[in-house]
Amino acid sequence: MDDKRRRFEAQVLPHLDAAYNFARWLAPAPGDADDVLQEAALRAFRAFDALRVSDVKGWLFAIVRNCHFTALKQRQRRSQVPLPEEHDAVDGEAMIADTPDPETLAIQLDQARTLDQLMQALPCEYREVLTLREIEDLSYREIASVINAPIGTVMSRLARARALLKGHWLEKVEGAPRAVR
Amino acid sequence: MRVQAYFDGEVDAVSAVEIERHLERCAECRELQRHLSQTRTALRRDLSYHRVPPALAARVRDALADEPVPVAAARERLRPLRLPRLRPFWSGALSGAGLSAIAAALALFLWLPPRTDAVVDDLMSAHLRSVMSTHLIDVVSSDRHTVKPWFAGHTDVSPTVADFDSQGYKLIGGRAEYLARQRSAVLVYQHGAHLIDVFTWAADGTAARGFNEVTRSGYQLLFWRQDDLEYCAVSDTGRDELQGLARLIQGIR
Numbered sequence: 001m002d003d004k005r006r007r008f009e010a011q012v013l014p015h016l017d018a019a020y021n022f023a024r025w026l027a028p029a030p031g032d033a034d035d036v037l038q039e040a041a042l043r044a045f046r047a048f049d050a051l052r053v054s055d056v057k058g059w060l061f062a063i064v065r066n067c068h069f070t071a072l073k074q075r076q077r078r079s080q081v082p083l084p085e086e087h088d089a090v091d092g093e094a095m096i097a098d099t100p101d102p103e104t105l106a107i108q109l110d111q112a113r114t115l116d117q118l119m120q121a122l123p124c125e126y127r128e129v130l131t132l133r134e135i136e137d138l139s140y141r142e143i144a145s146v147i148n149a150p151i152g153t154v155m156s157r158l159a160r161a162r163a164l165l166k167g168h169w170l171e172k173v174e175g176a177p178r179a180v181r
Numbered sequence: 182m183r184v185q186a187y188f189d190g191e192v193d194a195v196s197a198v199e200i201e202r203h204l205e206r207c208a209e210c211r212e213l214q215r216h217l218s219q220t221r222t223a224l225r226r227d228l229s230y231h232r233v234p235p236a237l238a239a240r241v242r243d244a245l246a247d248e249p250v251p252v253a254a255a256r257e258r259l260r261p262l263r264l265p266r267l268r269p270f271w272s273g274a275l276s277g278a279g280l281s282a283i284a285a286a287l288a289l290f291l292w293l294p295p296r297t298d299a300v301v302d303d304l305m306s307a308h309l310r311s312v313m314s315t316h317l318i319d320v321v322s323s324d325r326h327t328v329k330p331w332f333a334g335h336t337d338v339s340p341t342v343a344d345f346d347s348q349g350y351k352l353i354g355g356r357a358e359y360l361a362r363q364r365s366a367v368l369v370y371q372h373g374a375h376l377i378d379v380f381t382w383a384a385d386g387t388a389a390r391g392f393n394e395v396t397r398s399g400y401q402l403l404f405w406r407q408d409d410l411e412y413c414a415v416s417d418t419g420r421d422e423l424q425g426l427a428r429l430i431q432g433i434r
Contacts, residue, residue, distance in 0.1 A: 004250050011398050014309050016241070017232045018417065021374070024231040034237050041241045045248055057399035057417070112227040119228060133189065134224040135374060137419035140191050159185050166216050169223070 008048050015057045016041070018136060019064050025131045026068045028120055036071055040064040058138065061146045065128070111173075118168045126161035133158055184210050188217045190421070230374035300361065300413075305397055307358045307367075308378050308415040318354035318369050328355045328368070336366040338410060340381035345370070345429045350377070361385070361411075370426060375418035377426060384411045394420065403427055 019040060023033040040063045047063070119127060132138045132146060143158075144151045186192050187200040204210050233241075320331040325342040332339055335357045344352035351371045358365050358380065365382035384406055393404040403414045403423040412430065414423045 002250055005245075008245075010306075010309065014312060015399060015417070016238070020233045020237070021231045024229075033231070034240075037233065037237065038241050038244055042244055042248060045245055055399060111223070112229065115223055115227045116229050119224075130224065134221050135228065135230070137422070140186075140189065155182055155186065158189075159182060162185075162217060162220050165224075166220050169220075 004048060008045055011056050012041075012044055012048070012060060015060050018057060019060050021135065022061055022128075022131055023064050023068060025119070025127050026065065026124060027072070032071065032075075036064060036067045039071070040067045043067065055142060055145075057136075058142045058146050061132065061136075061138075062148070065146060114172060115169070118165060118172065121168070122161060122164060125157055126164065129154060129157045130161050130165070184213050185217060188214060225373035301395055301397060301402060303360055304380055304402060304413050304415055305400065307360060307380070308400070311356065311358075311367075311378065312376065319356040321354040323352045323354075325352070328352070331355060332357075332366045336364045338363075338366050338381050338383050340366050340368065340379075340410060340412075341407070341430055341433055342368065343430070343433050345426070348425070348429060349373070350426050350429065372416070372418055372422055372426070375416055375422070377414055377416040377418060377423065379426070379430065380413045380415065381410050384409050405431070407431060 016037070020033065020037050023036045023040070024030065027033045027036055040060070043066075044060055044063050119130070122130070128147060129143060132143045138146070140151050140154050140158075143154045147154070183192070183196070183200055184204070187197060192200065204214060319335070320328055322328050323344050323346065325344060329339065329342040332342070332355060342352070342355070344350075346352070349372055352368065353371050354369050356367045356369065358367050360380060361382045363382055365380055368379040368381070370377040370379065395402040395404070400415060400417050401420050401423050403420070405412050405427055407430070412427070414427055416423060
């Protein structure tokens with residue numbers, strides 16, 4: 001096996017599970033995430049020579065994210081659905097995704113499933129910062145570099161995402177509509 | 182926003198003290214802090230973590246195997262760096278063998294590991310091998326009375342074995358690894374979605390390492406010494422999480 005492959009296997013492949021989990025939270029349909037992961041792995045391999053970052057994991061996340069958005073645009077173009085407009089993070093409530101509607105989620109589902117669905121109901125911008133911060137434990141700076149946005153945006157999205165998730169959780173589990181903080 | 186930054190460990194020590202003082206006085210911010218903590222706990226414990234299914238892993242490996250490795254890859258990458266106006270000069274200076282040599286030197290420089298330490302390399306390799314293959318655990322148990330005797334028969338050391346499930350670190354088993362020219366013991370803990378390997382081997386008496394952190398390829402390694410044993414916790418989880426486990430292990434004798 002040649003040197004490049006060996007380095008790639010040692011440095012990039014260990015992060016494949018994390019990359020896949022991230023892809024699954026970006027593109028909820030498993031088939032889509034599978035394609036995104038394969039494409040991302042290939043792109044990562046091709047770009048590997050030029051890699052000069054120390055944060056391999058964040059670099060791989062950024063590639064997964066680019067592949068996701070490229071695939072999403074292709075799917076949307078194919079199905080003739082117009083692209084959604086770019087939303088501003090400040091306009092939080094308007095960004096709640098239309099499917100699946102949190103109100104229609106079955107109430108009796110167990111906690112994990114409920115949490116999965118509540119997460120799924122959040123807009124992509126919020127799912128990705130939550131996954132990167134809470135599950136992958138990336139710093140603000142690392143997240144900013146993955147999503148290619150200023151740290152201030154990371155912080156405001158994170159705050160909004162957490163508040164929305166918490167608010168929906170309280171509504172769902174405790175049945176009490178409360179002010180989203 | 183400041184409470185959130187404090188919660189995420191993104192403020193300096195001075196600000197942290199200020200915020201802590203504020204939290205003592207402000208019930209609203211304490212409530213916010215509690216919410217942040219609950220949300221994190223719920224997400225880390227209950228949110229589905231999707232690992233690559235075996236069929237997909239095979240598909241990705243096949244696709245990578247088909248991918249050619251161009252000999253001149255490094256040369257092509259450098260091309261955009263050339264400024265159009267300087268082209269005659271650069272194309273002369275960087276042409277042919279010259280460019281290849283520079284590219285090779287650059288590649289070598291970029292790939293020099295930040296620290297050449299044989300033990301770190303061995304630990305990383307052992308950890309990655311076990312995570313990537315199915316050889317994660319030789320003895321599957323959360324019961325220290327099962328794991329500890331198993332080590333006695335399979336390794337040269339007898340490390341502290343304890344389950345910290347209630348503190349978020351669930352002991353899921355142990356395995357043996359050949360490390361530092363001996364059969365070392367590895368305890369495998371699960372923390373949220375992450376696996377933590379805790380390696381233990383007999384200290385050789387010369388290299389007193391102390392409490393020592395190393396980051397390698399996004400993985401954290403945390404070394405410490407306890408009695409006459411060397412410990413190293415390795416994981417892709419955060420530094421704080423590793424230190425949490427290290428403190429728990431150090432706390433029992």
